[in-house]
Amino acid sequence: MIPTDLLKRIRRIQIRTSHLVSDVLAGQYHSAFKGRGMEFEEVRPYQIGDEVRTIDWNVSARYGEPFVKKFREERELTVLLLVDLSRSHAFGTQNQLKRDLTAEICATLAFSAIRNNDKVGLILFTDRVEKSVAARKGPRHVLRVVRELLFHRPEGTRTRLATALEHLNRVARRRSVVFVVSDFLDAGYERPLRIARRRHDVIPILITDPREQELPDVGLLELCDAETGERTIVDTSSRRVRAEFVARVRAAHESRDRLFRRMNMDRIIARTGESFVEPLTRFFRARGRRM
The missing domain is CATH 3.40.50.410 (von Willebrand factor, type A domain)
Known part of the structure; x- marks a missing residue:
């Protein structure tokens, strides 16, 4: 229930x-997402207007003429x-x-x-x-x-x-x-x-x-890592502490975003x-x- x-x-x-x-x-x-799911249907001879990226190079080499892969939308x-x-x-x-x-x-x-x-x-x-x-x-x-x-x-x-x-x-x-x-x-x-x-x-x-x-400017603050339980006291009234925190966060974000862009x-x-x-x-x- x-x-x-x-x-x-x-x-x-x-x-x-x-x-x-x-x-x-x-x-x-x-x-x-239309057309994102594509299923292979057949290989057929190349025709004018077919995209080069659809050419099946293995089949083309075997028969000595260009063939393309044909797909249908799932x-x-x-x-x-x-x-x-x-x-x-x-x-x-x-x-x-x-x-x-x-x-x-x-x-x-x-x-x-x-x-x-x-x-x-x-x-x-x-x-x-x-x-x-x-x-x-x-x-x-x-x-x-x-x-x-x-x-x-x-x-x-x-x-x-x-x-x-x-x-x-x-x-x-x-x-x-x-x-x-x-x-x-x-x-x-x-x-x-x-x-x-x-x-x-x-x-x-x-x-x-x-x-x-970013950290708020509120003086001494206890931070707790939610995943490990580790606790740290930081002085958020320090500009240097706040700037270092922001720099670490940005570096991590930029590294992650670079990975996504590469892929x-x-x-x-x-x-x-x-x-x-x-x-x-x-x-x-x-x-x-x-x-």
């Missing part, structure tokens, strides 16, 4: 995100939500936890997918894979996804993106659209991300809070206390223009 307060929270998210999908994002999701996509539930997501200073923001974004993506007759799957992770929900269609399935996002109690505390991506690479054989939703406070995930990128359309969604970008991946940034609708619609529109 699902508790009443749980049902109310799920219902509130369903109402908010269903409105977004119907009134704000209508058509944008489809435009962004009628449905598989959307996978790879979601970070480490303890750093239980943080928020803008009347919203990062985990709650994550749940709303993922619910919006999931409802957009089923509106387009696509499948939705879920992988929750910390420093281990916490739970996997197989990709399926339908509103009831999306409500299950939302329930897991809001109320799954993770066993792990830290973030290990490499573990989640390695799991994805083992189990997701069919090409999918993969949203990796995390604060990306981790390192050492480049290799499995590169492998995933070759097979799937991988889109990072960075979840962040303003207090993770030619779009990324979405969502901040607690701010609407995620504009970053999401901006992403959908940019994708739609390139299709």
Whole structure:
């Protein structure tokens, strides 16, 4: 039996995100991902107007004339939500936890997918894979996804993106659209991300809070690492301390963004206390223009 307060929270998210999908994002999701799922159909002789990138060089060499690969658009996509539930997501200073923001974004993506007759799957992770929900269609399935996002109690505390991506690479054989939703406070995930990128359309969604970008000027402040429990006292009245904090944060962000650019991946940034609708619609529109 699902508790009443749980049902109310799920219902509130369903109402908010269903409105977004119907009134704000209508058509944008489809435009962004139409044709992303392509299935090989046949090899045929080259014709004037065919794109050079579709040439099958092995078959062409065998027969001494150019042949091209022909694909057909799959009628449905598989959307996978790879979601970070480490303890750093239980943080928020803008009347919203990062985990709650994550749940709303993922619910919006999931409802957009089923509106387009696509499948939705879920992988929750910390420093281990916490739970996997197989990709399926339908509103009831999306409500299950939302329930897991809001109320799954993770066993792990830290973030290990490499573990989640390695799991994805083992189990997701069919090409999918993969949203990796995390604060990306981790390192050492480049290799499995590169492998995933070759097979799937991988889109990072960075979840962040303003207090993770800079320190307030409030004197002595005790900072606690949510994932390790380590505590440190810093003097935030010191300009040098605040500047060093900002410099470290920016260096980490620039390193992460360089990695994404090298892999030619779009990324979405969502901040607690701010609407995620504009970053999401901006992403959908940019994708739609390139299709």
